[in-house]
Amino acid sequence: MMAQELFPQAQKIREGRIRIETTKDEVGTILRKLKENGYDHFVMLSCIDWINDGEFELVYHMWSYEYREHVMISIRVDRENPTMLSLRDIFPQIETYEREIHEMFGVNFIGNPRLGDFILEGWPHIPPMRKDFDTEKFVKDFYYKIPEVREE
Amino acid sequence: MRNEDWKKISRLVSKRSLWMVHFCTGCGAMEMPPVMTSRYDMERFGMHAMATPRQADILLITGYLAVKTLKRVVQVYEQMQDPKYVIGFGSCTINGGMYWDSYNTIKDLSKYIPVDLYIAGCMPRPEAIMDAFLKLMDMIDKGEAIGWKKYRKYYDQYKRNQRMAFAYRLDEVKEIKEDDAK
Numbered sequence A: 001m002m003a004q005e006l007f008p009q010a011q012k013i014r015e016g017r018i019r020i021e022t023t024k025d026e027v028g029t030i031l032r033k034l035k036e037n038g039y040d041h042f043v044m045l046s047c048i049d050w051i052n053d054g055e056f057e058l059v060y061h062m063w064s065y066e067y068r069e070h071v072m073i074s075i076r077v078d079r080e081n082p083t084m085l086s087l088r089d090i091f092p093q094i095e096t097y098e099r100e101i102h103e104m105f106g107v108n109f110i111g112n113p114r115l116g117d118f119i120l121e122g123w124p125h126i127p128p129m130r131k132d133f134d135t136e137k138f139v140k141d142f143y144y145k146i147p148e149v150r151e152e
Numbered sequence B: 001m002r003n004e005d006w007k008k009i010s011r012l013v014s015k016r017s018l019w020m021v022h023f024c025t026g027c028g029a030m031e032m033p034p035v036m037t038s039r040y041d042m043e044r045f046g047m048h049a050m051a052t053p054r055q056a057d058i059l060l061i062t063g064y065l066a067v068k069t070l071k072r073v074v075q076v077y078e079q080m081q082d083p084k085y086v087i088g089f090g091s092c093t094i095n096g097g098m099y100w101d102s103y104n105t106i107k108d109l110s111k112y113i114p115v116d117l118y119i120a121g122c123m124p125r126p127e128a129i130m131d132a133f134l135k136l137m138d139m140i141d142k143g144e145a146i147g148w149k150k151y152r153k154y155y156d157q158y159k160r161n162q163r164m165a166f167a168y169r170l171d172e173v174k175e176i177k178e179d180d181a182k
């Protein structure tokens, strides 16, 4: 069954692109149902910082080779205390995306045991992909201020 | 024979057998396959890739370095035996290149390890790389490629900069600046 038949709330953005807006609790059920119905490729998990709304958007991307259709399942989580259940039991590769989003945005995925240093080692500041992290200021105050090696 | 003469001879010989560490970072690594293989064939200069840093003489930094990669680069560099030479590829190693405002790539390689030669370009063409190799040989012959001596002499300064980068800490930078001012 195609995604629009499975979920009446699914919107068609254009040919081959389906978007489903849902809540935290229902993502797991939707992913499982899609997996059973031919959408067996979990493409990626992405995150968007909607700083003015005080929310993060998590988007789970799924692909079906059978229908050649891309389904995006979107949820919003609170920006102050961002938590989400880990879905690594449905697709094991989600674990890696969760680690990345934990590092870059600070979303806490409950049930993922490997949330720790990933690409950045020992990063002491706020997660760098958040909109309120001023990259340019950080670079100018840090990398450019590391002194050159002075030769006598 | 005097000691100086021996050094001259050893330089003359060693410039013709430069082995490089097989360690590539960034996009500049893409230009290495044509240089290494039959199209440009760097082996005719006595250069080839070596699997372990302990047996290698040159380290090519082929592009941008994340701080995490820099840790590995420093480790590799320190494992290499003297004399050793470093070539920085492309604008990323010179001033950060197109990653000048990235939060996670170092901007100026020579602050962390001594660089004997930079190649301009983003990315440098194989012709430029070959030219740099010849230039490096020339520098070795004349005794100008002395990065490894600099690393020994200013070891504490290099180490300080490496520590600052690894910690991503601003206050540590300020403290050191104040120390310098005193």
Ligand code: SF4
Binding pocket: B026, B027, B028, B062, B063, B064, B089, B090, B091, B092, B093, B097, B098, B099, B121, B122, B123, B124
């Ligand atoms: S200088 Fe250009 S080609 Fe080289 S690593 Fe940087 S961006 Fe890539």
